[in-house]
Amino acid sequence: MSETAKKYKIAVIPGDGIGKEVTPWAQKALEKAAEGVAEFEYEKFDLGAERYLRDGAILPEDEEERIKKTDAILLGAVGDPRIKAGILERGLLLKLRFDLDQYVNLRPSKLYKGVTSPLANPGDIDFVVVREGTEGLYCGAGGAVRRGTPNEVATEVSINTAYGVERVVRYAFQLAMKRRKHVTLVHKKNVLINAGDMWQRIVDKVAEEYPEVTHDYLHIDATTIFLVSNPSRFDVILTDNLFGDIITDEAGAVVGGVGYSASGCINASDEYPSMFEPIHGSAPDIAGQNKANPTAAILSAAMLLEHLGFDDAAKKIHTAVEADIEELGSTTRSTDEVGRDILARM
Amino acid sequence: MSETAKKYKIAVIPGDGIGKEVTPWAQKALEKAAEGVAEFEYEKFDLGAERYLRDGAILPEDEEERIKKTDAILLGAVGDPRIKAGILERGLLLKLRFDLDQYVNLRPSKLYKGVTSPLANPGDIDFVVVREGTEGLYCGAGGAVRRGTPNEVATEVSINTAYGVERVVRYAFQLAMKRRKHVTLVHKKNVLINAGDMWQRIVDKVAEEYPEVTHDYLHIDATTIFLVSNPSRFDVILTDNLFGDIITDEAGAVVGGVGYSASGCINASDEYPSMFEPIHGSAPDIAGQNKANPTAAILSAAMLLEHLGFDDAAKKIHTAVEADIEELGSTTRSTDEVGRDILARM
Ligand SMILES: CC(C)[C@H](C(=O)O)[C@@H](O)C(=O)O
Numbered sequence: 001m002s003e004t005a006k007k008y009k010i011a012v013i014p015g016d017g018i019g020k021e022v023t024p025w026a027q028k029a030l031e032k033a034a035e036g037v038a039e040f041e042y043e044k045f046d047l048g049a050e051r052y053l054r055d056g057a058i059l060p061e062d063e064e065e066r067i068k069k070t071d072a073i074l075l076g077a078v079g080d081p082r083i084k085a086g087i088l089e090r091g092l093l094l095k096l097r098f099d100l101d102q103y104v105n106l107r108p109s110k111l112y113k114g115v116t117s118p119l120a121n122p123g124d125i126d127f128v129v130v131r132e133g134t135e136g137l138y139c140g141a142g143g144a145v146r147r148g149t150p151n152e153v154a155t156e157v158s159i160n161t162a163y164g165v166e167r168v169v170r171y172a173f174q175l176a177m178k179r180r181k182h183v184t185l186v187h188k189k190n191v192l193i194n195a196g197d198m199w200q201r202i203v204d205k206v207a208e209e210y211p212e213v214t215h216d217y218l219h220i221d222a223t224t225i226f227l228v229s230n231p232s233r234f235d236v237i238l239t240d241n242l243f244g245d246i247i248t249d250e251a252g253a254v255v256g257g258v259g260y261s262a263s264g265c266i267n268a269s270d271e272y273p274s275m276f277e278p279i280h281g282s283a284p285d286i287a288g289q290n291k292a293n294p295t296a297a298i299l300s301a302a303m304l305l306e307h308l309g310f311d312d313a314a315k316k317i318h319t320a321v322e323a324d325i326e327e328l329g330s331t332t333r334s335t336d337e338v339g340r341d342i343l344a345r346m
Numbered sequence: 347m348s349e350t351a352k353k354y355k356i357a358v359i360p361g362d363g364i365g366k367e368v369t370p371w372a373q374k375a376l377e378k379a380a381e382g383v384a385e386f387e388y389e390k391f392d393l394g395a396e397r398y399l400r401d402g403a404i405l406p407e408d409e410e411e412r413i414k415k416t417d418a419i420l421l422g423a424v425g426d427p428r429i430k431a432g433i434l435e436r437g438l439l440l441k442l443r444f445d446l447d448q449y450v451n452l453r454p455s456k457l458y459k460g461v462t463s464p465l466a467n468p469g470d471i472d473f474v475v476v477r478e479g480t481e482g483l484y485c486g487a488g489g490a491v492r493r494g495t496p497n498e499v500a501t502e503v504s505i506n507t508a509y510g511v512e513r514v515v516r517y518a519f520q521l522a523m524k525r526r527k528h529v530t531l532v533h534k535k536n537v538l539i540n541a542g543d544m545w546q547r548i549v550d551k552v553a554e555e556y557p558e559v560t561h562d563y564l565h566i567d568a569t570t571i572f573l574v575s576n577p578s579r580f581d582v583i584l585t586d587n588l589f590g591d592i593i594t595d596e597a598g599a600v601v602g603g604v605g606y607s608a609s610g611c612i613n614a615s616d617e618y619p620s621m622f623e624p625i626h627g628s629a630p631d632i633a634g635q636n637k638a639n640p641t642a643a644i645l646s647a648a649m650l651l652e653h654l655g656f657d658d659a660a661k662k663i664h665t666a667v668e669a670d671i672e673e674l675g676s677t678t679r680s681t682d683e684v685g686r687d688i689l690a691r692m
């Protein structure tokens with residue numbers, strides 16, 4: 001290890017199911033890619049469905065405090081069908097995003113050579129969704145009266161602030177400057193006129209600071225059409241929390257499955273650690289069988305490296321993954337085989 | 347005209363752009379299909395972007411009252427890029443859906459033989475989305491403070507009632523009984539826990555009355571994946587106003603374009619007229635060129651006939667449309683040619 005290597009503390013949350021199988025490969029890729037430039041110390045956290053089923057804990061305060069003190073988080077996947085929807089999502093995943101103010105949810109979609117898209121003519125797909133991560137309908141500001149009666153009323157409230165929107169809009173334009181310089185705002189401003197109008201005004205204002213970046217607007221419904229009919233039209237898609245959730249899954253499908261997609265929950269002000277994860281879930285049906293593809297987890301390690309400023313190290317992972325998929329993407333391999341193959345190329 | 351033919355009054359709102367070109371074909375198909383069993387009298391309403399740009403009127407009260415007194419509404423398409431987003435949507439389209447209590451937004455998706463899907467292996471696609479039409483985020487219950495300042499806060503509120511949900515859930519199960527007997531509830535109950543939980547409870551309760559109908563649940567994000575990876579898994583999709591808006595556009599893309607999709611805004615209690623329309627927009631880029639495909643508008647006439655109870659007449663349209671698409675769907679024809687070809691087969 002070089003004397004000049006910077007040291008980082010990484011929180012590792014393997015989680016449940018295949019999360020536990022793919023996360024070690026993300027760590028190995030991280031190590032190998034950063035050899036000589038960065039040194040990682042890991043702190044493992046036993047959080048997720050298994051922990052909850054065992055002792056009822058979701059995210060104990062002291063553990064969250066320790067997570068907050070790390071430099072970045074690697075997450076596998078969390079979830080188990082035995083647990084009622086919402087408990088782990090709201091108590092663990094979203095709680096981390098909100099408490100750690102991870103306001104940029106960054107989700108690249110790329111169709112790798114060697115991957116078969118479900119689209120007949122996919123074209124070149126390479127875009128990034130910048131999803132707001134700390135506001136909108138995800139803030140948990142709903143309620144219900146007369147629950148379980150014929151007079152029940154249930155509400156969900158989307159809270160959107162100029163402060164929260166402006167910072168993520170600025171991030172999207174900065175990102176566009178490093179890419180093909182085009183931002184598409186996605187919303188439903190013809191119906192959600194309060195939030196939509198604010199998003200559009202802030203985009204128009206921030207856009208003036210980036211005269212080289214062009215921008216346009218699409219309704220969320222039209223976006224789902226273009227993702228199928230012409231996904232190569234997109235460079236940077238900028239959108240709110242819920243719309244971002246929806247289109248990144250569709251985008252994952254269009255690039256041949258969520259097995260090749262990673263994501264970052266980023267606190268771009270570096271006040272708290274950012275979190276990196278594959279976008280697939282814990283997949284209980286194939287868990288423990290050494291079948292899960294670790295590629296998305298390995299790509300999440302590359303995003304972590306980019307976030308810490310190690311672009312060259314991240315590039316090593318990307319190059320290895322691209323070569324692996326192009327050559328062997330269509331073969332059936334075990335988790336460990338894919339992991340070893342990718343590492344061997346690095 | 348047979349002496350026993352029932353008489354109906356139809357409000358016709360051709361609207362803007364290609365709406366004015368395709369609506370006459372919907373009327374002609376209606377006439378021809380219902381020959382001998384129903385007689386229609388039309389009242390034309392000049393509503394939409396052109397009217398608004400001319401005299402500022404969106405939906406004058408007396409015109410709405412006259413619309414309310416008809417038996418059904420045929421709508422073309424409404425919209426013009428010169429008008430700020432939200433004005434016609436909220437003032438005309440959504441106002442009619444809400445004031446006329448059109449709580450079932452019915453949107454069939456079918457991949458016709460002869461139509462090329464953008465999917466490489468689409469399979470047999472034939473499902474119906476039952477979208478709630480009078481609640482959720484569409485109710486306009488948002489607001490904003492400190493507009494235009496760095497301290498702006500904008501909200502959007504989704505209001506959901508057991509009354510409103512139960513009636514549309516029941517409609518979906520009844521529809522499933524006439525089809526392949528499967529209902530998929532689509533929501534985001536792991537995040538929108540108040541509304542999602544209420545939808546799920548009501549579905550579970552109503553499902554008990556329909557023991558022959560199976561039902562499952564999918565998150566909205568997962569749904570966008572299945573619509574691309576395995577759309578034939580769906581029979582009846584049941585969902586809220588916003589999610590329904592989103593997935594029906596994706597579904598339209600998957601079945602080869604919105605040119606083949608019609609929709610009904612249905613007041614299933616028949617207190618007010620229901621409204622039928624193609625799901626495409628006014629398409630100003632091709633308006634006035636006799637280029638628009640009238641098939642979706644003609645299919646909306648079939649939905650109107652079904653709604654009034656003329657299943658055989660509706661079937662005539664479906665059969666003619668299916669034969670036309672299979673034989674000539676890939677040829678380039680004018681609006682009038684397609685219209686004539688379909689009518690000739692009826
Ligand atoms: C698990 C769930 C809360 C989460 C979300 O909705 O954000 C997931 O779907 C995602 O996209 O990361």
Ligand SMILES: CC(C)[C@H](C(=O)O)[C@@H](O)C(=O)O
Nearest residue numbers: 190191221435436439440591
């Ligand atoms: C025009 C708009 C208000 C409308 C909606 O969002 O419902 C449209 O997208 C639709 O799906 O009918």
